[in-house]
Amino acid sequence: MKIRLPRPTRAGFTLIELVVVVTIIALLFALTIGGFTYAQRSAARSKTTTTLKAIQSALERYNTEFGEYPEPSNPGDTVSMGNKIYEASGATMLYQALSGDGYNNIKIATTPSGDADPNSNGSLDEGESKSVMLTDMPKEIWVFQENKYYMIDGFGRPFQYTKAVPIDPNGTGGASTALTINPTYDLWSYGEDEENVMARSIDTLTDEQLKQKSVLWIKNW
Numbered sequence: 001m002k003i004r005l006p007r008p009t010r011a012g013f014t015l016i017e018l019v020v021v022v023t024i025i026a027l028l029f030a031l032t033i034g035g036f037t038y039a040q041r042s043a044a045r046s047k048t049t050t051t052l053k054a055i056q057s058a059l060e061r062y063n064t065e066f067g068e069y070p071e072p073s074n075p076g077d078t079v080s081m082g083n084k085i086y087e088a089s090g091a092t093m094l095y096q097a098l099s100g101d102g103y104n105n106i107k108i109a110t111t112p113s114g115d116a117d118p119n120s121n122g123s124l125d126e127g128e129s130k131s132v133m134l135t136d137m138p139k140e141i142w143v144f145q146e147n148k149y150y151m152i153d154g155f156g157r158p159f160q161y162t163k164a165v166p167i168d169p170n171g172t173g174g175a176s177t178a179l180t181i182n183p184t185y186d187l188w189s190y191g192e193d194e195e196n197v198m199a200r201s202i203d204t205l206t207d208e209q210l211k212q213k214s215v216l217w218i219k220n221w
Contacts, residue, residue: 041192047154048189048218051141055151055159055187056220058098058134065133069185070097071163073107079146081157084197090161091150095142100124100131101149120149153189153218162186162201178202181221188219 063069072089079088092105102120117125122144124132143152150158164180179202180186186201193216199207201221204214 044154045191045218047140048191051151051153052159052187052189052218052220054134054141055094055098059185059187061133062097069163070094071107072161073105079148079150079158081145084157084194086158086197087160088148088150088158091152091158092148094151094159094161095149096120098132098134098151099137099142099149100128100133102128103131105148122149153191155189155191157190157197160186160188160190160201181205186219186221188217188221190216191218192216 059069070093072093074092075089076087077089077092078085079091080086089105093107096102096105099120101122101124102118104118105120117128141151143150143156153159162180163185164183165178179200181201181204188201190197190199193213196210196213199210199214201219204211204217
């Protein structure tokens with residue numbers, strides 16, 4: 001009499017089962033990373049918006065104090081951040097004008113008297129404390145790079161700033177071409193636009209492709 005022995009049970013997964021498991025894990029990972037990336041972008045935009053509003057308030061205080069909005073002394077200066085090059089004269093000027101730390105990047109008619117140091121050093125000297133326009137400036141909104149200090153947005157990039165140039169309606173030698181959209185100044189962050197990082201604010205009025213892309217910008221116009 002033959003006795004049938006039970007077949008050993010199969011251990012492990014088939015190839016199809018492994019593929020299914022790996023696919024599920026990959027989907028879960030993608031969803032997690034996607035959600036994390038979205039949260040990062042959202043936080044960066046929120047931080048940028050908050051900082052931009054704080055800068056605007058400080059610029060109004062500067063205008064009240066000095067009778068005009070500040071202007072960069074070295075237009076055309078650039079800085080390399082990441083793998084991009086940005087126009088940075090506005091960001092260096094904003095740092096000095098609002099923090100009170102130095103003034104050599106601000107176009108001014110007369111040199112401040114007293115012991116104020118024209119160069120920035122990351123801290124306030126006794127003679128600079130009276131020039132502070134943005135109090136309690138957190139470290140997260142400025143950075144030291146290439147021997148200069150810059151106001152940065154939530155994405156870690158320099159804020160962009162252009163002061164309005166008055167248009168001479170009588171044609172007696174004043175500026176004939178507007179450089180800004182606002183009558184005072186244009187202030188913006190490129191936000192999530194990583195292509196047009198040297199574009200000017202005024203360009204968004206004439207370049208249709210840039211106009212569509214600039215919806216990613218965080219701006220005051």
